[in-house]
Amino acid sequence: MIEEVPAPVAERVIEIRRAIHRHPELGFEEHRTSALVEAELDGLGIEHRRVATTGVVGVVRGAKPGRVAGLRADMDALPITERTGLPYASEIDGVMHACGHDAHTAMLLGAARVLQETRASFEGTAVLLFQPAEEGPGGAEPMIAEGALDDPRVDAVAMLHVDPRIAPGEISITPGPVNASADELHVTVRGKGGHGAYPHTAVDAVPAAAAIVLALQTIASRETDPLKSVVVTIGTIVGGYRNNVIADEVRMTGTLRAHDPAVRDGLEARVRRIIDHTAAAYGATAEITIVRGYPPVVNDAALAQKFASYMREQRGIRVEALPPTMGGEDFAYFAQRVPGVLVRLGIRSEAAGSVFPGHSAEFRIDEAALPVGVRTLVAFARGVGSGAILNQ
Ligand SMILES: [Zn+2]
């Protein structure tokens, strides 16, 4: 079958993944990784161009006409010190591929090779989207702004993310929302300082802040439809000077998350109302800043369903439909522009130690999963190219 991954391709994918793993780079600093991607594409005779500083867009043109599939892989690492002890562990202190983006990049290069080598029978075009800075500040938006989806015009886009909830050989495709919006909350509660022995002469910012933290919890428990998902987390709280001084100021930061864009908008208004009025109830004031982050990732329902059936029936791959998560992912911007599908790639294996969640210093990947990822990307390109998984 065309989508079987030849052994030399599978071996090369692992070799590339380990090379990237040894030299992880943070967002918009993926110079070495981009150069590796470009060298590999050059070796395959695949045209490419730079976008968004360290982003690379490659184009594989099938010999037969068809539709255009976008395949996206993120390339950046995290500011984490690796503790896996693997022979190909990070050689860069304090930087680690702990989210699998090394594997995502390597699998996309493997898919590029398979598509290029079988282009005589490939109806359509594959646009390879090697993206910087997924972990922040975000490379998808600048890639799109620089025309990554426009030349040629992409009809549908897919990405893989490794996932330790399912085993190698399995993938998961869930229609609808799969990742949440991730907005930052910054609050400064202001009162009036004073002597700790004379509270009546001051306005204490500490109980006002405490009341705000508790009141915010009612957004999820009392104000949101129990069948919708929201997260309101206060992650930091800092204020005061010493035990016998009344604090004039408390600063807090948090994250606000939702799957539904309408719920996300409502969340912002509710947070502002509760903070403003709770502060006022304590005679304090509050300055609130909400910085909008990535929108929710919403898999196109029809595309997701068709691709899941296609993988099951045409490719014999076991396809789960895992529940969505409240994590963030800037693939959301691609999926807002064209029908998109985020595919989760099973990596869970006790034997390979591939059991840790992403962003753990112990994060490992069972590399047996990688050829399955290559097959999935190739199948998406062919399924879109022929129109088999698109609404005609
Ligand atoms: Zn991550």
Ligand SMILES: [Zn+2]
């Ligand atoms: Zn990731």
